[in-house]
Amino acid sequence: MKNYNVKKNTICPLRKSLxxxxxxxxxxxxxxxLGVKRVYSYTLGKETGVxxxxxxxxxxxxxxxxxxxxxxxxxKLIADLxxxxxxxxxxxIIIMGRGNIGSSLANYSxxxxxxxxxxxxxxxxxxxxxxxxxxxxxxxxxxxxxxKRFEVKTAxxxxxxxxxxxxxxxxxxxxxxxxxxxAPVILKVPSHIIINNVNLSDEIESVIYCVSQPGPLST
Amino acid sequence: MKNYNVKKNTICPLRKSLxxxxxxxxxxxxxxxLGVKRVYSYTLGKETGVxxxxxxxxxxxxxxxxxxxxxxxxxKLIADLxxxxxxxxxxxIIIMGRGNIGSSLANYSxxxxxxxxxxxxxxxxxxxxxxxxxxxxxxxxxxxxxxKRFEVKTAxxxxxxxxxxxxxxxxxxxxxxxxxxxAPVILKVPSHIIINNVNLSDEIESVIYCVSQPGPLST
DNA sequence: TTTTTATAGTTATATTTTTCACATATAATG
DNA sequence: CATTATATGTGAAAAATATAACTATAAAAA
Numbered sequence: 001m002k003n004y005n006v007k008k009n010t011i012c013p014l015r016k017s018l019x020x021x022x023x024x025x026x027x028x029x030x031x032x033x034l035g036v037k038r039v040y041s042y043t044l045g046k047e048t049g050v051x052x053x054x055x056x057x058x059x060x061x062x063x064x065x066x067x068x069x070x071x072x073x074x075x076k077l078i079a080d081l082x083x084x085x086x087x088x089x090x091x092x093i094i095i096m097g098r099g100n101i102g103s104s105l106a107n108y109s110x111x112x113x114x115x116x117x118x119x120x121x122x123x124x125x126x127x128x129x130x131x132x133x134x135x136x137x138x139x140x141x142x143x144x145x146x147x148k149r150f151e152v153k154t155a156x157x158x159x160x161x162x163x164x165x166x167x168x169x170x171x172x173x174x175x176x177x178x179x180x181x182x183a184p185v186i187l188k189v190p191s192h193i194i195i196n197n198v199n200l201s202d203e204i205e206s207v208i209y210c211v212s213q214p215g216p217l218s219t
Numbered sequence: 220m221k222n223y224n225v226k227k228n229t230i231c232p233l234r235k236s237l238x239x240x241x242x243x244x245x246x247x248x249x250x251x252x253l254g255v256k257r258v259y260s261y262t263l264g265k266e267t268g269v270x271x272x273x274x275x276x277x278x279x280x281x282x283x284x285x286x287x288x289x290x291x292x293x294x295k296l297i298a299d300l301x302x303x304x305x306x307x308x309x310x311x312i313i314i315m316g317r318g319n320i321g322s323s324l325a326n327y328s329x330x331x332x333x334x335x336x337x338x339x340x341x342x343x344x345x346x347x348x349x350x351x352x353x354x355x356x357x358x359x360x361x362x363x364x365x366x367k368r369f370e371v372k373t374a375x376x377x378x379x380x381x382x383x384x385x386x387x388x389x390x391x392x393x394x395x396x397x398x399x400x401x402a403p404v405i406l407k408v409p410s411h412i413i414i415n416n417v418n419l420s421d422e423i424e425s426v427i428y429c430v431s432q433p434g435p436l437s438t
Numbered sequence: 439t440t441t442t443t444a445t446a447g448t449t450a451t452a453t454t455t456t457t458c459a460c461a462t463a464t465a466a467t468g
Numbered sequence: 469c470a471t472t473a474t475a476t477g478t479g480a481a482a483a484a485t486a487t488a489a490c491t492a493t494a495a496a497a498a
Contacts, residue, residue, distance in 0.1 A: 016455070018428060022421040026403050040475065049405045052475095053457060060477060068476040069464040085428040093423070100323035107319045110403065110420045116427070153430050156423065161249075178430035180423050184245050184329065186268045194429040198422050201329045202241040203415055204312070204375065204399050208335070209237060209304040210413040211372050211397035235485070259445065271445095272487060279447060287446040287493040 040071035090115035097159035309334035316378035
């Protein structure tokens with residue numbers, strides 16, 4: 001009577017594989033600037049800390065082909081990989097909150113190379129509008145206008161945790177579908193919304209644990 | 220002739236489970252300040268976006284017990300969870316690089332609650348020493364002294380990618396064993412070193428992909 | 439005190455992800 | 469132009485992870 005044909009991993013499939021694709025791309029861009037023309041799954045794996053088999057498997061998932069003796073052409077491979085996530089062209093995103101994290105993201109130069117286009121940031125504190133920054137700072141009353149004008153589908157939440165849920169709600173109501181959340185709260189959202197929680201304290205603590213730990217449950 | 224008794228997942232086992240333990244703790248701390256005395260696996264799961272079964276399973280891995288009808292006492296549970304990663308007391312860590320990310324981490328108030336103790340930060344630019352910040356800024360010549368005095372075992376690398384490998388090398392030579400790396404480079408380290416790469420661009424791009432993508436390989 | 443009931447704890451099952459193994463293709467070589 | 473060496477591409481096996489199903493237990497109710 002058991003019937004287990006419900007497909008899981010359904011909201012955003014292949015996420016792990018995709019994360020590695022992003023890694024490969026980063027590595028390839030570096031190799032490209034060094035003038036490297038050709039890579040092998042082994043080379044790329046070593047660069048990114050992934051096994052060669054895993055690299056090939058990931059490519060196979062996305063139907064990316066190489067030459068069965070000569071590896072992969074760097075330029076072509078980058079183009080192939082980017083076609084996976086840039087099919088809609090570059091995306092306009094916004095940053096909610098101009099505190100420490102919000103501002104450091106606003107000034108983060110890496111995004112430009114990646115075609116991540118931060119069009120605006122928001123903060124309840126009007127004095128933040130005077131911040132010297134490439135990215136304009138607005139108060140929340142202009143949120144709807146900006147989201148609409150730039151067709152913003154993705155937003156970064158970098159507001160204090162008490163404010164995060166409310167900001168999130170507003171974003172979702174305006175049609176934002178993807179959120180990168182730096183507040184240490186689990187946001188309640190409709191199921192079609194993609195949330196990526198980034199908790200910097202946890203990132204650090206997980207390393208501290210591994211370092212101070214000889215091995216778990218050493219009973 | 221096949222012999223597959225080599226245990227994998229060996230450097231830092233149970234990492235995924237541990238990551239969730241950190242999530243639970245965060246949620247519990249919030250519930251604690253709200254005066255909540257008791258939680259159930261179901262409650263905690265809902266708070267953290269994890270299934271109730273998963274919560275119980277994670278606890279079972281770390282031999283954490285509740286009451287078989289009354290759930291878990293919040294205070295006791297927090298203490299139990301923290302005993303997993305705080306058995307060595309609070310850890311002194313340092314931040315390498317006082318650019319955007321380094322500075323925002325240095326000013327990040329969440330660490331205090333978490334017993335993450337940032338004792339110093341470093342930057343090649345001596346003018347950074349004049350930054351107004353709780354965390355002192357030194358040039359690299361004092362690195363050895365600080366690592367030794369504060370018994371630093373974990374460091375955050377937030378320097379430009381070109382400098383990251385060199386900084387990393389120095390840290391490892393001084394006995395640092397755990398690194399949280401914000402530079403978009405894969406660091407070459409001896410195998411006993413724990414590395415956690417955090418790539419903010421990738422965090423954002425992976426969401427952009429999921430949002431703009433109706434479904435993968437829709438051939 | 440016994441029964442009921444809700445929830446923890448655990449074992450079994452399913453799913454996902456990674457690794458292995460090898461057939462296959464192709465650039466390089468003589 | 470045939471041969472060879474070396475990477476790729478992929479189906480199968482294994483490992484890791486998550487989910488579900490079930491059992492035991494303790495609190496509450498009768």
